[in-house]
Amino acid sequence: DAMVIQNPRYQVTQFGKPVTLSCSQTLNHNVMYWYQQKSSQAPKLLFHYYDKDFNNEADTPDNFQSRRPNTSFCFLDIRSPGLGDAAMYLCATSRDWGRPNTEAFFGQGTRLTVV
């Protein structure tokens, strides 16, 4: 059974039209990550939550926002998508540091196309 679920798997949006990507988890992990991965590149950390504490990477554009209304759900909002925002967006979750099995569990990703 999928433990980290991203919806939708594929998203097409118009240039400048706000779009929201969603991530849900059944693992009750308190750490959640959002990554942007462009073709043949490494996943780039956009932001992460440690419980409710939101941590933005310094180079994450203001165009990207996130919400985590509860432990299970996390959203990525792109306020005005540009052509350069076309990418795979990966959500991942992890347990508290120091507990066993501290690897991050990834969703299948949402592939965003901007037209």
Add this chain to the structure above:
Amino acid sequence: AQKITQTQPGMFVQEKEAVTLDCTYDTSDQSYGLFWYKQPSSGEMIFLIYQGSYDEQNATEGRYSLNFQKARKSANLVISASQLGDSAMYFCAMREPYYNTDKLIFGTGTRLQVFP
């Protein structure tokens, strides 16, 4: 400054041979974790192996082992007896917990191709 460095953009290995994928990292923290993930062309991220900074023994998981040299800040992945299905991108990653932050950042990756 690059925190995780993977200097091999691509590697080739013959089936059944062993291969080492390099990873060096940079941190001033004492407590951190190092991970290797595999990403096939399907795009899913598959966890392979983990090494904690305080672990004295090198981690092993089946055909995967991690050659951890703390003083040199390296965490190389060794795949023994390569299989055709091992062809994929391989990413080294580091987790740095600190108070209410807990970053997980990735290196640039190595594309491994296994040939018959």
